[in-house]
Amino acid sequence: MLEGKYQDFYNQISIVIDKNKIFTDKLHTLAYGTDASFYRLIPKIVIKTDTSKEVEEILNLANKLELSVTFRAAGTSLSGQAISDSILIVTSRNFRGFKVSPNKEYISLQPALTGQEANNILAAYSKKIGPDPASINSAMIGGIAANNASGMCCGISQNSYKTLKSMKLIFVDGTKLDTADEKSKDEFRITHGEFLEELKKISNETKKDEELRAKIEKKFKIKNTCGYSLNALIDFEDEFEILQHLIIGSEGTLAFIEEITYETVEDLKDKASALIYFKNVEEACKAVTKLKLARDAKKIVVDAVELMDRAGLKSIENDPAMPEFIKDFDKEVTALLIETRAISDKALDKQIKQLEKLLKEFEVVRDIYFTKDVAEYTMYWKIRKGLFPAVGAVRKTGTTVIIEDVAYPIEVLAQATLELQELFKKHNYTEALIFGHALEGNFHFVFTQDFSIEEEVKRYDSFMNDVVNQVAVKYQGSLKAEHGTGRNMAAFIEVEWGKTAYIMMKRIKSLFDPKNLLNPGVIINDDKEAHLKNLKALPATNELVDKCIECGFCEPTCPSNDLTLTPRQRIVVNREISRLQEAGEYEEAKEYLKLYQYDGLETCAACSLCSTACPVKIDTGSLTKYLRAEQISPRADKIATAIANNYKATLQGMRIGLKGVNLVHKILGTSSLEAIASTFRDWSRGTLPKWTPYLPKGININTRFEQQVLEKKVVYFPSCINRSMGRNSKSTVDEELFDLTVKLLKKAGFQIIFPEEMDKLCCGMPFSSKGYKDQGKIKSDELEEALKKASKQGDYPILCDMSPCTKTMIGNFGSRLKIYEPIEFALEHLTKELEFTKIDEPITIHTTCSSRKMGLHEKFIELANMCSTKVIVPQNVKCCGFAGDRGFTYPELNDSALRFLKEETKEAKYAFSTSKTCEIGLSEHSNLDYNSIFYLIDKVTKRKNH
Numbered sequence: 001m002l003e004g005k006y007q008d009f010y011n012q013i014s015i016v017i018d019k020n021k022i023f024t025d026k027l028h029t030l031a032y033g034t035d036a037s038f039y040r041l042i043p044k045i046v047i048k049t050d051t052s053k054e055v056e057e058i059l060n061l062a063n064k065l066e067l068s069v070t071f072r073a074a075g076t077s078l079s080g081q082a083i084s085d086s087i088l089i090v091t092s093r094n095f096r097g098f099k100v101s102p103n104k105e106y107i108s109l110q111p112a113l114t115g116q117e118a119n120n121i122l123a124a125y126s127k128k129i130g131p132d133p134a135s136i137n138s139a140m141i142g143g144i145a146a147n148n149a150s151g152m153c154c155g156i157s158q159n160s161y162k163t164l165k166s167m168k169l170i171f172v173d174g175t176k177l178d179t180a181d182e183k184s185k186d187e188f189r190i191t192h193g194e195f196l197e198e199l200k201k202i203s204n205e206t207k208k209d210e211e212l213r214a215k216i217e218k219k220f221k222i223k224n225t226c227g228y229s230l231n232a233l234i235d236f237e238d239e240f241e242i243l244q245h246l247i248i249g250s251e252g253t254l255a256f257i258e259e260i261t262y263e264t265v266e267d268l269k270d271k272a273s274a275l276i277y278f279k280n281v282e283e284a285c286k287a288v289t290k291l292k293l294a295r296d297a298k299k300i301v302v303d304a305v306e307l308m309d310r311a312g313l314k315s316i317e318n319d320p321a322m323p324e325f326i327k328d329f330d331k332e333v334t335a336l337l338i339e340t341r342a343i344s345d346k347a348l349d350k351q352i353k354q355l356e357k358l359l360k361e362f363e364v365v366r367d368i369y370f371t372k373d374v375a376e377y378t379m380y381w382k383i384r385k386g387l388f389p390a391v392g393a394v395r396k397t398g399t400t401v402i403i404e405d406v407a408y409p410i411e412v413l414a415q416a417t418l419e420l421q422e423l424f425k426k427h428n429y430t431e432a433l434i435f436g437h438a439l440e441g442n443f444h445f446v447f448t449q450d451f452s453i454e455e456e457v458k459r460y461d462s463f464m465n466d467v468v469n470q471v472a473v474k475y476q477g478s479l480k481a482e483h484g485t486g487r488n489m490a491a492f493i494e495v496e497w498g499k500t501a502y503i504m505m506k507r508i509k510s511l512f513d514p515k516n517l518l519n520p521g522v523i524i525n526d527d528k529e530a531h532l533k534n535l536k537a538l539p540a541t542n543e544l545v546d547k548c549i550e551c552g553f554c555e556p557t558c559p560s561n562d563l564t565l566t567p568r569q570r571i572v573v574n575r576e577i578s579r580l581q582e583a584g585e586y587e588e589a590k591e592y593l594k595l596y597q598y599d600g601l602e603t604c605a606a607c608s609l610c611s612t613a614c615p616v617k618i619d620t621g622s623l624t625k626y627l628r629a630e631q632i633s634p635r636a637d638k639i640a641t642a643i644a645n646n647y648k649a650t651l652q653g654m655r656i657g658l659k660g661v662n663l664v665h666k667i668l669g670t671s672s673l674e675a676i677a678s679t680f681r682d683w684s685r686g687t688l689p690k691w692t693p694y695l696p697k698g699i700n701i702n703t704r705f706e707q708q709v710l711e712k713k714v715v716y717f718p719s720c721i722n723r724s725m726g727r728n729s730k731s732t733v734d735e736e737l738f739d740l741t742v743k744l745l746k747k748a749g750f751q752i753i754f755p756e757e758m759d760k761l762c763c764g765m766p767f768s769s770k771g772y773k774d775q776g777k778i779k780s781d782e783l784e785e786a787l788k789k790a791s792k793q794g795d796y797p798i799l800c801d802m803s804p805c806t807k808t809m810i811g812n813f814g815s816r817l818k819i820y821e822p823i824e825f826a827l828e829h830l831t832k833e834l835e836f837t838k839i840d841e842p843i844t845i846h847t848t849c850s851s852r853k854m855g856l857h858e859k860f861i862e863l864a865n866m867c868s869t870k871v872i873v874p875q876n877v878k879c880c881g882f883a884g885d886r887g888f889t890y891p892e893l894n895d896s897a898l899r900f901l902k903e904e905t906k907e908a909k910y911a912f913s914t915s916k917t918c919e920i921g922l923s924e925h926s927n928l929d930y931n932s933i934f935y936l937i938d939k940v941t942k943r944k945n946h
Helices: 004-016 026-032 052-065 115-123 141-146 182-191 193-208 210-219 231-235 239-247 281-296 310-316 324-328 345-358 374-385 387-394 410-426 454-474 490-497 499-512 567-582 586-602 620-630 634-645 647-668 670-683 720-724 737-747 773-790 803-812 822-833 849-853 857-867 891-897 916-926 933-940
Strands: 045-049 069-072 087-091 098-100 106-109 164-170 176-178 256-263 270-278 304-308 334-342 400-407 433-437 442-449 713-717 751-753 798-800 834-836 839-845 868-872 910-913 930-932 941-943
Touching (some): 052 069, 106 115, 115 141, 210 499, 231 239, 281 345, 586 620, 647 720, 720 916, 822 933, 839 933, 857 933, 891 916, 910 916
Antiparallel strands (some): 098 106
16 A cells, blocks of 8 residues: 555656556566565556656656656666665666667667667667677666676677767656757756756866876776766766766666667677686686787787686586586686687688687697587577576575676786685685686676575675675775676775765765665665665475576566566566465465466466576476466366367367358458457456457368378378368468468378377367366377377378477477477478479568477578578567467457567568467468468479479
8 A cells, every 4th residue: 555655656647657557566566676686675666667758757756756766677687776665667668769870880779678689670780789798688778778787798898888879868857868969958058057067076076186087097997887987077078978978887876768879889790709628717817818918919809708617617517508528527627718700701710720829828628629600609608698597597495696796907817716716615605606707807706695594694794795805905806897786785885996986976976866866775875784685585486486586588588578477577476475375474475366367377378488588498387387277176177178088079169160250250341340349358358259350260171182102201280270270361372271281291292191080189288288287188198199100100200280289299299209390391301302482572480489499490580581582580579479369368468479560570471480379369460461381382382303
């Protein structure tokens, strides 16, 4: 219940902002109050904003009522800077406008685009943005700029500070400023003249203070995000340049970033990487120092050097992608992952030779080998990016994974690193590991911590104080190199920077935010124990997800990420429910369970695409299926069993129903039926399924046709969907998929075999996805036996015409059957028998979740490029959200997941996928007729002359 000024705020803000975007309930405030850090605050109000106007309204009102606000983008930040116990402003995933300059030298970005999305936009021009954090697939531009997040290659030369062109800002009082617009700056001079004078005064004082100036220059020669960007005070004369560069790394404590314009950087395509194993960490660090000095002297070209100590290698040595020999290394071996990029392949070869020569003097335990193979070096970097979450996968349940982020001057790197390892031993953090951007002297060290025990908290405090003294005092390094100060290091800024610099930072904060309303407690915090307060627990909830560290890498892939909850948020809520139940607080747990039903269960597509983005493969879709199974009543279970046992009759009933609906459609027409169906759905409060003109008609297939006895045989199992659902009223193709597939297989010279009693067969997915595990297994086992018999125990390949069914079969069957879905079957079998001729017309493809999880996305693109000269692959569509039948029962999930599809496919003439149900939603949201890729293959091929 809101009280006092918060109730006043809610009453007033809900007049100008849609109430559906304002949350005060327990579930949403908890879910959005969680970021990737080990701190937690629960906001009283959460507001999802789509526009700068909404942010302006919020800030105006909050300033008037003197209520604090915190800005949050993706919530991948690790130091506690994206949480609040007051008002949390979340930049929704629709706050994503962008503009590329005509010369491609600049890109303007709104805050909700991820770094990877920005790079996808620029890829066509061989450009990218400078910052490259490991979380770039998830981290949003607003957070990347506000934290001055860097990464593996950008160092300090291409980070947000160095590549900033201009900004659009909203200040605490609602004032807006565009630093690229002279009119906007003139207006700001009139309204904020005293502000600019004081800012200039602070800058001049800093420049005149030789000791302070020297300290700033020294500290920003290495990575540093501890405190404010004081280098802005000495790097620039223009007050607007000083102002906007202070915003970089300010973590939402000075202003809101409405838009940032970056200078783009070259994205060199010729790359090579090497994973080099040194005898120990000292030898590796000495190699890093030599590489750094040689690069600075322009003697070699090296773009990134990432260190992984033996503990880090051990955490990922069981990854199937890692070579077996790593397991045999002794406890001292340390790896460097080195990348070099060039303007041409010839130049790259030269650079590789120079690097090999430079590294010859160092003792390595394996031969140095640089690879130019994209798949190979991509795998190296994927492993490196997954090191932090990988620790979470092996930690004890209930403990927290902590990642610290320091930087040392390069000349003391080896000595400082050895001492850091000694601190691990001193404080008994025996599992701690070190990795990071060694070329910049920037190391992350990771360890696990139990915050539920007071003695453990004291141990953590003692350890952190030793780290602070070692890094900041003894070696004059940075306590935060790229992860931001947050709450984590706010108590230690004065220790690192000294009193004079810290006073300057406080003056900056007071100037921008005199009432201390913007993200209070972050960066400037006089509480010397701030790092020990509001610690987040990670209680056990379900072994399917207990290893989650709430990093948020999963969120961009989730079809419900802008509608209800994300995978991370579902896990957060389930953890809280389990905690409450364990504590005996059953009534409150029931409140969460009631709220979770729609947001957590009903609108989860259970597509499991989140597992493909998760570094430790956590599958929140499996959690959803588990929870759905728990809710099944005995009556519902009996009905599901009856359906499974009478599947042939069930499908016939579905055919009759679809034929009836299509007959009504023909009589009434699209607009009339749409209106009637919508009215009935509203009356039923959503219990009646949605009707769409793309609803297929009911069909029967004919498997009795003449064919020759041929040497090449294939078992064709048409999915129950494709045995029952045909073309829709807007279809642009002439044949049903079954008939088309038969024709295509015959063209390729295959004799087709069908499993016996096919009318009753099903892969089991319609049951298991809803939690009916037993019924799903019955159907799966039944199908497996039928396919074994038809394929002569696996002698013949088996084709299924829907990817989701194929994925289910592969996952469930324990036999040696070789089962194909359309993409892989086409590439492995059809390409051998058919000659492809590309059409000169644009097509678009949609890779289903199942295909993505089977590793077929790139293969689908390859196949599509064999068929057309122009292939459009929508970048902002992952799972379509149709989820079997959920597109009919919860169409808002499909709507949300495909909200960008129409714009991204507007140039396409034809559209293809590999799942009938997905194609229904895709067609509706694009106004294209999506069909199986087999239609296109048939169109562009003819039989080869063998």
